[in-house]
Amino acid sequence: MTVTETAISDPAEQGTATHCPYCALQCAMGLTAPTGEDSPTLVSVTGRDFPTNRGGLCQKGWTSAEVLSAADRLRRPMLRNRSGRLVPAGWDAALDHVAEALLRIRAESGPDAIAVLGGGGLTHEKAYTLGKFARVAIGTRFIDYNGRFCMSSAAAATNRAFGLDRGLPFPLADLDQADAVLLLGTNVAETMPPFVQHLAGVRDRGGLVVVDPRHSPTAALTASGAGLHLQPVPGTDLALLQGLLHVLIAENLCDTDYLDDRVSGFEAAAAAVSVWWPERTEQVTGVSADLIRRVARMLAARSPRRGRGAVILTGRGVEQSAQGVPTVTAAINLALALGLPGRPNSGYGPITGQGNGQGGREHGQKCDQLPGYRSIGDPVARAHVAQVWGVDPDSLPGPGLPAMDLLARLGEPGGIRALLVHGSNLVVSVPNSEKLRRGLAGLDLMVVCDIVPSETAELADVVLPVAQWAEEEGTMTSLEGRIIRRRAALAPPHGVRTELDVLCDLATRLEAPCRFERDPAAVFDELARASAGGTADYSGVDYARLDAGQELFWPVPAAEPGTGAPHPGTPRVFIDGFATPDGRARMFPVEHTPPTDDVREQAPVYLLTGRVLQHYQSGAQTRRVPALVAGAGEPFGEIHPNLAARYGLQEGTPMRLQTARGDLVVRCRFSPAIRADCIFVPFHWSGSGSVNRVTSDACDPVSGMPELKVCAVRVLPDADLDPARAELVEALR
Ligand code: SF4
Numbered sequence: 001m002t003v004t005e006t007a008i009s010d011p012a013e014q015g016t017a018t019h020c021p022y023c024a025l026q027c028a029m030g031l032t033a034p035t036g037e038d039s040p041t042l043v044s045v046t047g048r049d050f051p052t053n054r055g056g057l058c059q060k061g062w063t064s065a066e067v068l069s070a071a072d073r074l075r076r077p078m079l080r081n082r083s084g085r086l087v088p089a090g091w092d093a094a095l096d097h098v099a100e101a102l103l104r105i106r107a108e109s110g111p112d113a114i115a116v117l118g119g120g121g122l123t124h125e126k127a128y129t130l131g132k133f134a135r136v137a138i139g140t141r142f143i144d145y146n147g148r149f150c151m152s153s154a155a156a157a158t159n160r161a162f163g164l165d166r167g168l169p170f171p172l173a174d175l176d177q178a179d180a181v182l183l184l185g186t187n188v189a190e191t192m193p194p195f196v197q198h199l200a201g202v203r204d205r206g207g208l209v210v211v212d213p214r215h216s217p218t219a220a221l222t223a224s225g226a227g228l229h230l231q232p233v234p235g236t237d238l239a240l241l242q243g244l245l246h247v248l249i250a251e252n253l254c255d256t257d258y259l260d261d262r263v264s265g266f267e268a269a270a271a272a273v274s275v276w277w278p279e280r281t282e283q284v285t286g287v288s289a290d291l292i293r294r295v296a297r298m299l300a301a302r303s304p305r306r307g308r309g310a311v312i313l314t315g316r317g318v319e320q321s322a323q324g325v326p327t328v329t330a331a332i333n334l335a336l337a338l339g340l341p342g343r344p345n346s347g348y349g350p351i352t353g354q355g356n357g358q359g360g361r362e363h364g365q366k367c368d369q370l371p372g373y374r375s376i377g378d379p380v381a382r383a384h385v386a387q388v389w390g391v392d393p394d395s396l397p398g399p400g401l402p403a404m405d406l407l408a409r410l411g412e413p414g415g416i417r418a419l420l421v422h423g424s425n426l427v428v429s430v431p432n433s434e435k436l437r438r439g440l441a442g443l444d445l446m447v448v449c450d451i452v453p454s455e456t457a458e459l460a461d462v463v464l465p466v467a468q469w470a471e472e473e474g475t476m477t478s479l480e481g482r483i484i485r486r487r488a489a490l491a492p493p494h495g496v497r498t499e500l501d502v503l504c505d506l507a508t509r510l511e512a513p514c515r516f517e518r519d520p521a522a523v524f525d526e527l528a529r530a531s532a533g534g535t536a537d538y539s540g541v542d543y544a545r546l547d548a549g550q551e552l553f554w555p556v557p558a559a560e561p562g563t564g565a566p567h568p569g570t571p572r573v574f575i576d577g578f579a580t581p582d583g584r585a586r587m588f589p590v591e592h593t594p595p596t597d598d599v600r601e602q603a604p605v606y607l608l609t610g611r612v613l614q615h616y617q618s619g620a621q622t623r624r625v626p627a628l629v630a631g632a633g634e635p636f637g638e639i640h641p642n643l644a645a646r647y648g649l650q651e652g653t654p655m656r657l658q659t660a661r662g663d664l665v666v667r668c669r670f671s672p673a674i675r676a677d678c679i680f681v682p683f684h685w686s687g688s689g690s691v692n693r694v695t696s697d698a699c700d701p702v703s704g705m706p707e708l709k710v711c712a713v714r715v716l717p718d719a720d721l722d723p724a725r726a727e728l729v730e731a732l733r
Contacts, residue, residue: 143365150352176201240281293729553569
């Protein structure tokens with residue numbers, strides 16, 4: 001495999017114009033595949049000029065084509081035989097086996113004994129078809145997706161405050177003009193490096209504020225007068241936000257005209273922050289009162305009322321929490337008090353993580369939603385979608401359960417007996433993953449569609465090999481609500497099918513009561529009709545408009561009111577009002593509660609989880625790229641030298657970390673840039689070093705988001721290692 005690393009600007013040299021398979025920045029790239037060859041041995045990758053990445057790609061993007069020819073690429077269906085081994089099978093045999101098992105389980109235990117789990121990396125076409133397949137071909141109410149671990153807290157909070165959840169409500173390039181940007185719990189310098197270009201202006205103006213317990217590469221961008229870094233105690237972001245709002249109110253820095261004209265609920269939110277004076281906030285968060293006042297005053301001075309504009313952005317660091325929704329609500333309250341949403345160079349937005357984490361939650365794979373971001377409990381929505389599908393509205397199931405609740409029913413008596421997994425490597429990405437493994441072991445049937453033998457596929461009864469991003473047509477929606485085209489640069493390897501083919505063939509075998517399309521353009525046209533009139537209205541979008549290079553941000557209704565001309569899309573929402581019944585945004589009072597694990601009683605150190613530059617999510621793809629493995633080949637525990645000294649740990653030696661749910665062993669990596677009461681472990685790996693073996697599965701009660709980011713951990717010396725761990729430690733030495 002050769003990957004050409006050049007950024008080019010001449011469209012004629014760009015090959016197939018598509019986008020990166022990984023994160024929600026969806027950097028534009030060109031792929032050039034060899035002609036006349038079956039094997040993609042010489043796919044070249046080039047960065048394409050595009051408003052978000054401006055020709056840039058990160059190391060993951062540059063090397064993404066290498067996964068196309070991974071040595072262990074799945075090329076044949078696999079069935080588990082009587083002796084428990086996965087063995088190759090033909091497609092007909094595999095699909096017949098799956099259909100017969102699903103029909104038997106449905107006949108014995110009803111459709112809700114079958115569950116479907118999708119992914120935030122699936123194209124719209126696949127996510128939409130998966131939702132339709134679950135509700136119509138199977139008839140189950142149990143479908144959800146791994147975006148539950150990504151965007152659910154932000155989605156719930158923004159829907160409640162603004163009446164709409166679109167990720168960023170403005171084009172990313174608007175950041176270039178902002179005078180202040182507050183980043184909470186996001187490390188874009190590692191997760192999506194081309195994003196950093198859009199922070200150049202605010203850094204020049206000294207207005208970047210980063211909130212992170214680690215001095216991450218993103219926090220380092222605040223150096224040399226570019227801004228400020230706040231290192232709060234883990235799990236206290238909500239308290240910090242309350243303290244900032246307290247200062248705005250105490251010092252008469254709120255945008256009162258904006259609050260009067262456009263916002264409801266200020267008084268209750270203000271009452272809730274009255275107890276968060278800076279000195280008390282300092283006691284809880286560890287951030288000095290002076291710094292809290294300084295940040296609040298800077299944001300106010302640069303808000304559109306007094307300056308050029310300010311933006312507040314949140315990421316998983318504050319959202320993946322059992323108080324994820326209240327924390328995002330506190331960020332929104334702050335933004336509203338400053339008068340940011342719907343104003344020039346200003347606003348609040350969450351930074352979507354997965355490639356189609358935004359679009360994936362709009363078109364029907366969430367447990368409570370139908371296409372177009374419609375509620376499955378709304379009779380009007382049910383009737384509209386049922387009419388597009390050609391089924392009786394009463395035949396559609398009701399709302400299911402969020403992913404963690406769904407997974408808790410796996411293998412339980414009277415619970416879920418069969419699970420279909422698409423685009424998700426659950427056993428690495430789900431918290432408290434050993435508990436999940438026990439649930440999976442109790443299933444009668446697990447079917448995994450994947451491109452490589454992921455850790456989840458290895459546990460399946462049936463593994464179906466499916467096409468990768470460069471081998472398929474489709475659409476995605478980026479973190480800024482922009483609808484983009486994914487294009488095929490080469491055919492899938494012999495023996496590999498698309499997920500649309502798989503779902504169509506299974507629907508036929510299950511005698512589904514309506515037609516399923518296998519052509520992506522036809523699926524998209526149906527999706528557009530199903531979304532018409534919904535919150536996420538895509539009815540004015542088709543492949544021809546996207547292929548003509550039109551920049552389309554949803555909502556895109558079929559036509560402009562009055563003129564009947566094609567709707568131009570909506571790059572900026574909330575300009576003229578919010579999507580609430582009265583057009584006003586809503587503030588809500590919120591209260592700080594500490595993380596569910598208690599570091600004072602259960603264990604003395606905070607365990608933080610996150611990402612590194614080289615790997616994407618569970619690492620199923622990026623751990624198969626040699627250059628990325630060379631950069632980051634194993635999990636590690638980042639620890640302050642002072643904390644390491646307390647436990648007698650040396651740089652590079654193994655350490656055992658234990659939480660209430662289990663333990664893991666990782667190699668020590670010293671860093672003076674992390675708080676001395678924290679250890680950071682990235683979550684991209686499986687096995688004994690998989691940090692999600694020990695993370696907490698406590699969930700936010702509104703969003704169902706698990707508390708992946710913070711838990712209490714005990715550091716144990718080598719002497720406490722059991723024999724199995726000792727063996728691993730020897731291997732690590
Ligand atoms: Fe861009 Fe994200 Fe892909 Fe990196 S991983 S090239 S930042 S889309």
